Amino acid sequence: MGHGGVVACVLVLWCFLNEIVSAIDYEDALGKSILFFEGQRSGKLPTIQRVSWRGDSALSDGQLEGVNLTGGYYDAGDNVKFVWPMAYSVTLLSWSLIEYQQQISSANQLAYVQRAIRWGTDFIIKAHLSPTTFYTQVGDGNVDHQCWERPEDMDSSRKLYKITSSSPGSEAAAEAAAALAAASIVFKTVDSTYSAKLSSHSQSLFDLADKYRGSYQVSCPFYCSYSGYQDELLWAAAWLYKASGNRSYFSYVVNNQGWSQAMSEFSWDNKFVGAQTLLAKEYHAGNTDLLKYKTNAESFICAVMPGSSSTQVQRTPGGLLFIRDSSNLQYVTSSTLVLFIYSKTISSTQTGGVQCGSTFFSAAKIKAFAKAQVDYILGANPKQMSYMVGFGTTYPTKLHHRGSSIPSIKTLHTKVDCNGGYTYYNSGSPNPNTHVGAIVGGPDVNDQFQNARSDYSHSEPTTYINAAFVGSAAALLA
Numbered sequence: 001m002g003h004g005g006v007v008a009c010v011l012v013l014w015c016f017l018n019e020i021v022s023a024i025d026y027e028d029a030l031g032k033s034i035l036f037f038e039g040q041r042s043g044k045l046p047t048i049q050r051v052s053w054r055g056d057s058a059l060s061d062g063q064l065e066g067v068n069l070t071g072g073y074y075d076a077g078d079n080v081k082f083v084w085p086m087a088y089s090v091t092l093l094s095w096s097l098i099e100y101q102q103q104i105s106s107a108n109q110l111a112y113v114q115r116a117i118r119w120g121t122d123f124i125i126k127a128h129l130s131p132t133t134f135y136t137q138v139g140d141g142n143v144d145h146q147c148w149e150r151p152e153d154m155d156s157s158r159k160l161y162k163i164t165s166s167s168p169g170s171e172a173a174a175e176a177a178a179a180l181a182a183a184s185i186v187f188k189t190v191d192s193t194y195s196a197k198l199s200s201h202s203q204s205l206f207d208l209a210d211k212y213r214g215s216y217q218v219s220c221p222f223y224c225s226y227s228g229y230q231d232e233l234l235w236a237a238a239w240l241y242k243a244s245g246n247r248s249y250f251s252y253v254v255n256n257q258g259w260s261q262a263m264s265e266f267s268w269d270n271k272f273v274g275a276q277t278l279l280a281k282e283y284h285a286g287n288t289d290l291l292k293y294k295t296n297a298e299s300f301i302c303a304v305m306p307g308s309s310s311t312q313v314q315r316t317p318g319g320l321l322f323i324r325d326s327s328n329l330q331y332v333t334s335s336t337l338v339l340f341i342y343s344k345t346i347s348s349t350q351t352g353g354v355q356c357g358s359t360f361f362s363a364a365k366i367k368a369f370a371k372a373q374v375d376y377i378l379g380a381n382p383k384q385m386s387y388m389v390g391f392g393t394t395y396p397t398k399l400h401h402r403g404s405s406i407p408s409i410k411t412l413h414t415k416v417d418c419n420g421g422y423t424y425y426n427s428g429s430p431n432p433n434t435h436v437g438a439i440v441g442g443p444d445v446n447d448q449f450q451n452a453r454s455d456y457s458h459s460e461p462t463t464y465i466n467a468a469f470v471g472s473a474a475a476l477l478a
Contacts (some may be wrong), residue, residue, distance in 0.1 A: 083134075093117050136161055224269075307359055
């Protein structure tokens, strides 16, 4: 093919992707990304439950130790309640709502996001049994991962795990503190009594995390702490300051800014970038003591922006940020949320952008790159498929997700036991229940996607992929 042909092909692809982009309905994507959380609910479902293929489940959680630990969310495609990433998902949902309430409200999604947050915070409050006791996991991950059964039929161990002053887990306690502090802002004008309750538990959980410092090992090997607990302590203190205005939390982040490090990812394990983004906003509001956080936040922008002299994150040939192969879209959605929020923060400042070496990125340019990542997820990619289930015409149909892959208890009334479910796991057919709004782990480094139930690295959805996406979709309704 001659040079002209190549150019023509590139132009045709560009025009085609452009057409996809112009047709993307962000309001629909937002609504579906929130609906997903209803399909992940554990416990007694409310009468207004919209995801009708799900039923009540795990109604005796906590009984092993005489406590009530019903409710909350199943983490991903399994039936374990991992409270550390659950709390992170709640923090992200609250942050999304705090930053983009007007857009979420205009899309008639406000009540749904509030309910999604409250389903998580109600559980976190139950799990915080005393000032020095916090339940951080329900279900044995190793046993659960040997079973393939609907949550409604679950008969595997609902073993309980907790942290205390003598067996600490600062990451989990501090993330729960961040979640409740952020949610207290969300509910301040909606339900002031509930907001005060969230605030009280938040401060107590922060004390548990900070006074009894120790790294959280309970949910390892499924969720291991690689970044330590200093990031969670800063993240929680930043949220507590934002929620309460209490200067002691401000002093805490100022006095401990030596912990802050430049990072190229924001994830359930590593919260430095989240804390830096929150505190950079305070810096721009006149709190110049927080310069290090602002510098580190901009270092993250420079690490992910294409064309930056200090870019650290590779991209697929189709332009998707690629951090690691397992569930890569979690890092993409968290990055885009930060890019949108930071571009919003700096758009009103004097500089109106970020200087990365010799390259200057305006707020508009940062936002445009974040939008391109969202567009990729929703179908503007080489495979021309949406990685959100139920969005667009082509999307993953064989999710690595137990409840979605086995016929609903509403249609198949007989019990499907631990091993019985593998008939459905091994089936080549699409999942019988469409888990609308679920965003999967995503394509590989070459933009390829198998659509195979067994390929959990790419086909499994998680609450934290979606939680970050909610804010990104809302940002595009601005």
